[in-house]
């Protein structure tokens with residue numbers, strides 16, 4: 311994937327945090343998906359839908375673009391403008407209460423969203439796994455805590471994140487939260503490489519939110535946090 315193909319879509323309107331396309335690029339490079347027009351991929355917590363655009367273009371698959379805070383109507387208008395209205399279906403549902411069919415998705419991708427709702431043991435296996443096809447793949451990229459600071463999120467991050475600090479967990483903890491199951495073949499979690507680039511590209515957006523984050527970058531974000539990559543391969 312060549313991220314330059316998507317530069318025109320990276321704007322103050324579509325960005326909600328560190329460059330989600332940069333995070334997605336690293337996941338795709340490390341674990342290329344074998345998907346095509348017969349595949350169905352869930353983009354979980356797609357925000358303004360820019361990751362759904364990239365997933366659709368890069369894989370050729372059909373995409374369900376799900377988000378809670380951004381309405382299906384708003385994302386649907388953007389998808390039509392971007393020329394992907396027939397390939398990408400906008401959905402507005404809470405990840406805690408999906409009503410999909412069993413074994414519907416070939417892959418699930420979630421960028422900068424999974425930590426909002428999935429940070430407890432049992433979430434993946436109870437709320438996500440039933441909807442995944444056999445041999446399915448899950449790729450997740452989220453902000454988290456470096457392994458050496460495991461379990462110290464509230465102490466270290468509260469000045470930046472307030473009462474959302476608890477959501478930041480280390481790669482080790484995420485591996486444990488996904489757990490094992492007779493349908494899970496492999497779980498890998500790691501500290502991603504794209505940290506500096508994804509943050510720099512967010513600061514370049516230069517809006518109120520990114521300027522707020524910039525105030526904490528050298529003192530909190532860079533020393534203690536990372537992006538956690540999660541790869542799950544099903545049997």
Ligand SMILES: C[S@@+](CC[C@H](N)C(=O)[O-])C[C@H]1O[C@@H](n2cnc3c(N)ncnc32)[C@H](O)[C@@H]1O
Nearest residue numbers: 330355356357378379404405421422423426427
């Ligand atoms: C920081 S935004 C990131 C959006 C997008 N993935 C990106 O990187 O630009 C986090 C997203 O998580 C979604 N989210 C939070 N809780 C959710 C839930 N319970 N179910 C589905 N989506 C949720 C929000 O709607 C929000 O758009």
